[in-house]
Amino acid sequence: MEPLELRRAAEAGRATASELGLQVDDVVVINDSDRVVLRLVPCDVLARVAPPGHLPGSEFEVEVARRLAEVGAPVAELEPRVDPRVHVRDAFAISFWVYYEPLGSEIPPADYADALMRHHAALRQIDLDAPHFTDRVAGALREVNDREQSPELLDHDRELLRNALSGLSAAISTEQAGGRLLHGEPHPGNLLNTRRGPLFVDLATCCRGPIEFDLAHAPEEVGKHYAGADHGLIDRCRALSWAMFSAWRWRRDDQLPDRDHWRAEGLNQVRAALDRCGLG
Known part of the structure; x- marks a missing residue:
């Protein structure tokens, strides 16, 4: 702010x-x-x-x-x-x-995966009207397509994000019809290490989609400990999540600290993730 x-x-x-x-x-x-x-x-x-x-x-x-x-x-x-x-x-x-006093140590990947599996199990027990992850992608795409909202985004980078957002969203939603309730953004900043164990915060991002969409926000090692995960789909979801992250950073009114760094880093991560999927 x-x-x-x-x-x-x-x-x-x-x-x-x-x-x-x-x-x-x-x-x-x-x-x-x-x-x-x-x-x-x-x-x-x-x-x-x-x-x-x-x-x-x-x-x-x-x-x-x-x-x-x-x-x-x-x-x-x-x-x-x-x-x-x-x-x-x-x-x-x-x-x-x-308020939970945070512990200084990192959450091991196996514990991270266990917390996410327990979170997904809890989400299956509730009935909630939540948006599909493609609705969030569409919001990011609107920012990319609106030059007034993202005036500093260069044309070739705009095309990169436009293609990544639209193409990956369509491909993933075709592969995974419907979807389960998800956290939406369970990245390390949204998982607290507390005396009660790992606890998720920032629950406003809850949406529907494949569990791999959530795993794409976690460190890569976490997916290896999540039983039944499709690792190819995690890679595609990770490319999509970086494209969404990058799109938000180029909004004219974005207020993320160190925004200039994350604008460049976001685009680099999109390209690297697409290359990993064979979509570069």
Whole structure:
């Protein structure tokens, strides 16, 4: 977020938590991107604050979290001291979550795969109206095709992303009709290593598709420990996920930290992933 918007978001999170009876003497920014994640102390609560226009996504995330907690999924839980819903203040959408002190060690690939298998098993126990992964691909493709939204994207790179997004999406959806409920983006940044074990966060990306779409977001070694995974399909999904990631980075209003680095790195990863699939 821009500095002024970040200050407003932090104040909205602090004020809302205080009104709900939580003691907040300080606010620590944990993550600052398209939405901000705050640690509120000393109550030790995590606040996710989304900018104006993102209320539906925040409400969807809270509903996913509520249903998954009921079936024992390995996910971060909503803060039990306040109502499990989204609060709106100054047009910001605010949800409150349990704060988990992260452990410093990396999650071994086998444990990562086990957490993802347990997460998928929990998702099979709930009924949820979630978009298909191709809907998210279509959103990325719209950004690539709209020169006003991605004015700095060079023509040959635009063509690369357009072909990758449309071609891979069509091929994968043809191979895998329908689809199961997925996390959507279970990359290492969305899997916390806690004393309770690995826990998934950022549940607003939940969608339908093949389990390989989820595995494509995890480190490569994880797929080797996931029983029944199609490794060729993982490679194609990984190329698609990098194309989506790259498309978002070229949005005019993208706010990912170190965006210029990730713009170049994203395109490089798309080319490498396509080469690995034999589609370069």
